[in-house]
Every structure is written in structure tokens, then in C-alpha cells.
Amino acid sequence: MSQNIVVITGASSGIGAASAKRFASAGWRVILLARRKDRLQELCKEIGESTVSFYELDVTSLPAVEETFAKIYETEGNIDLLVNNAGGAFGLSPAQKADIEDWEKCIDVNINGLIYCTHTVLPFMVAKNKGHIINMGSVAGTYPYPGANVYGGVKAFVQQFSLNLRSDLLGTAVRVSCIEPGLVGGTEFSLVRFRGDTSKVKQVYDNTEPLLPADVAETIFFCAALPPHVNINTIELMPVSQAFSPLTVIKSHA
Ligand code: 8X3
DSSP: OOOOEEEEESTTSHHHHHHHHHHHHTTOEEEEEESOHHHHHHHHHHHOTTTEEEEEOOTTOHHHHHHHHHHHHHHHSOOSEEEEOOOOOOOOOOGGGOOHHHHHHHHIIIIIHHHHHHHHHHHHHHHHTOOEEEEEOOGGGTSOOTTTHHHHHHHHHHHHHHHHHHHHHBTBSOEEEEEEEOOBOSSSHHHHHTTTOHHHHHHHHTTSOOBOHHHHHHHHHHHHHSOTTOOOOEEEEOOTTOOOOOOOOOOOOO
16 A cells, blocks of 8 residues: 655644654655745654655745645655644734734735645645645634734634535545644744743743643544544644633723
8 A cells, every 4th residue: 555645834843743743653654844944854854754855835925835736746646635734823912903914924824825735736636536634723713812813813714714625525535624723832833923022922831731732733643544434524622721711891980
């Protein structure tokens, strides 16, 4: 039987890197995509260069995405699984104070990057009648919270886009899943969100036990490893230490 091939975007750290390790440990061939070449090189060395290779890629450039996937198909012959993991949040300001550049960046990486990769691989997967796309959503796509504004909006897009892909792909054997984690520690998510302000990052994770990248990677692997007739549409996961707040009402002063 031929080796399964997974392509992971945003693979240089956090959930992407943990997923690379999880799939490699199960005997998959892993292709890493990200912007930071030095990190990708390190990860390749760590996992083992016979199992893993990488391409430097900014997913927000459609020509670069198309060129990179063309190279992958030429070299590898096939992609069994695409994990659309690249994404992130930029800032946590209330909407009325947010930078428009942060919103644009958020839309660019979380939506454009994801649809560019998806649009590029889908025709190949449908032609083979085989393949799986796993998109990284977030609890922010379902539950609003102060400061999430556009980040919550793009993750709601990822959730609904994933379900809509299922509608279009009905009648094919191509699978689509959306994984929606809550608080995940051990990633650069908050460091990016707070522009490197480590004291703010510390406040988010201090004295709590968040999910770890390996927990999310295990969930992604679970979806991929199920028999081909099973499609996980959506999985939402949170640490036990996280739950919902009540709706808030402001009382006027008497
Ligand atoms: C990250 C989860 O809760 O920090 O997507 O928005 S959360």
C-alpha cells in the first residue's frame, strides 16, 4: 500500500508542528508549509528528513500557493490530506479601537490563505475521488467574546465554509472536517495576538491548564484515521478549565 501524504500549513510551530509529529509517528509522509524556513528546517531534522519535507510558503499569495502545490503534486504524486492550519489573531482591541490593518491581515491569512489552498487541491482530490481537508476553526467562530471581532468572524467563515464544502462534495469520497479548539497553550497564538507582549500572554495562561498542541494534533489525527466512509463534520474541544459565560446586561445608573 502507498504511503499516505499530509500537507500541513502553518507547520512551523504550535498545532501545525505537533500535527506533523503525530502524522509522522503513524508512518505518514508529511509536507510542511510555512513562511519561516529556519523553523521548518529544524522541524524536519527533529522528525527525520526521510519522512518530512518542507516548502517555504506564504499562504496569502495565490500564485505562490498554486506554484507550491504544483511542485508537491509533481514530486509526491498525490495529497491524501490537507490540514489548513495557518491562521491567527492580531490584537484584542474592541472593534471601535481596532486597527484596520489587523483586520485585513486576519482576513487574509484565515480566509484567503485557507480558500487558496483548498481551491488548489480540490480538483485533484475530486479527480481521484479521494482526499480529506481538515480546517482549523476555533470556538471563537461560535461564541462571541470581547475583542474577538474579526477573528471570531473569520472562524465562523471557516466553520460554515467547511460545512458548505461537504454540500458540494456530496457524491464524491472527499472528506471535509473542521476542528474548533478553545484555549490552547504552548503555541504562538497569544504572542502574535499581543504583538510579543509576554506579560499579556502570561495573563492568559497563568494558573490554568489549557489544551496543548498535541491534544489538538491527536484530534486531527483521529478524524483522518477513521475509515474512509466516516466524515467528521465538526469537533469542538475545550480544556476542562474553560466554559461559557452568561450573557451580559449593563444596568443603567439609577
Ligand atoms: C483560539 C481560541 O478562545 O483564544 O482560537 O479565541 S480563543
